[in-house]
Amino acid sequence: MVVLSVPAEVTVILLDIEGTTTPIAFVKDTLFPYIKENVKEYLQTHWEEEECQQDVSLLRKQAEEDAHLDGAVPIPAASGNGVDDLQQMIQAVVDNVYWQMSHDRKTTALKQLQGHMWRAAFTAGCLKAEFFADVVPAVRKWREAGMKVYIYSSGSVEAQKLLFGHSTEGDILELVDGHFDTKIGHKVESESYRKIADSIGCSTNNILFLTDVTLEASAAEEADVHVAVVVRPGNAGLTDDEKTYYNLITSFSELYLPSA
Numbered sequence: 001m002v003v004l005s006v007p008a009e010v011t012v013i014l015l016d017i018e019g020t021t022t023p024i025a026f027v028k029d030t031l032f033p034y035i036k037e038n039v040k041e042y043l044q045t046h047w048e049e050e051e052c053q054q055d056v057s058l059l060r061k062q063a064e065e066d067a068h069l070d071g072a073v074p075i076p077a078a079s080g081n082g083v084d085d086l087q088q089m090i091q092a093v094v095d096n097v098y099w100q101m102s103h104d105r106k107t108t109a110l111k112q113l114q115g116h117m118w119r120a121a122f123t124a125g126c127l128k129a130e131f132f133a134d135v136v137p138a139v140r141k142w143r144e145a146g147m148k149v150y151i152y153s154s155g156s157v158e159a160q161k162l163l164f165g166h167s168t169e170g171d172i173l174e175l176v177d178g179h180f181d182t183k184i185g186h187k188v189e190s191e192s193y194r195k196i197a198d199s200i201g202c203s204t205n206n207i208l209f210l211t212d213v214t215l216e217a218s219a220a221e222e223a224d225v226h227v228a229v230v231v232r233p234g235n236a237g238l239t240d241d242e243k244t245y246y247n248l249i250t251s252f253s254e255l256y257l258p259s260a
């Protein structure tokens with residue numbers, strides 16, 4: 001087995017979710033189809049609620065920023081002209097969500113609505129999040145060795161907590177010391193990793209970030225964060241240069257902590 005030694009200065013392990021702790025297939029074949037199948041009905045049922053209106057406002061603002069993009073779907077402001085107007089607006093939101101999802105956009109607006117929609121499904125027991133078999137035993141071991149474990153995913157913090165709180169391994173939320181999402185910044189921007197270190201109260205070089213996406217690894221590394229790229233079944237392939245340049249692991253059990 002390949003073993004990757006964790007540098008002694010590392011006290012925090014920062015984990016991506018999709019493609020790192022959790023199969024991409026679970027996100028693409030279970031979580032995302034749930035949104036597509038239910039978004040229209042969800043909007044019709046919850047439209048009058050404050051939370052839903054906030055989600056729509058955020059999506060409208062995002063649609064304005066996206067107006068220059070090919071195929072972008074605008075969301076008109078409410079004119080208050082009755083049922084037809086409402087149905088047109090709901091359809092515009094649905095079309096916008098479909099368009100964003102077709103490009104796998106990681107906007108805060110889309111991720112916030114998705115998190116709110118998954119809440120009902122997870123709490124009713126209709127959805128259970130999948131984790132790779134090595135994840136929970138390794139995280140327990142790291143914590144026993146004194147490491148802090150944080151999550152940084154494009155999925156909203158609320159969605160992250162749903163996944164960890166309702167998993168096939170049971171409620172494993174207690175294994176996580178804290179959560180970050182795109183509200184702190186995008187995962188491909190190095191400033192996000194500096195802000196995460198500030199928020200945790202450590203230096204960036206005290207953090208080891210595990211992700212499947214090399215653009216994220218590169219941004220983290222630019223901020224002086226240690227990185228390893230996680231290679232899992234179903235993940236996007238890496239170029240030969242990426243395979244040579246990055247530390248690669250195929251299982252969390254390949255990380256060796258001198259203190260453990």
Ligand SMILES: CSCCC(=O)C(=O)COP(=O)(O)O
Pocket residue numbers: 016017018019027031106111114152153154155156159160163187
């Ligand atoms: C944690 S919520 C479900 C996954 C999701 O919506 C997503 O965008 C995951 O992105 P990641 O940054 O974890 O690769």
Ligand SMILES: [Mg+2]
Pocket residue numbers: 016017018019020211212213
């Ligand atoms: Mg990922």
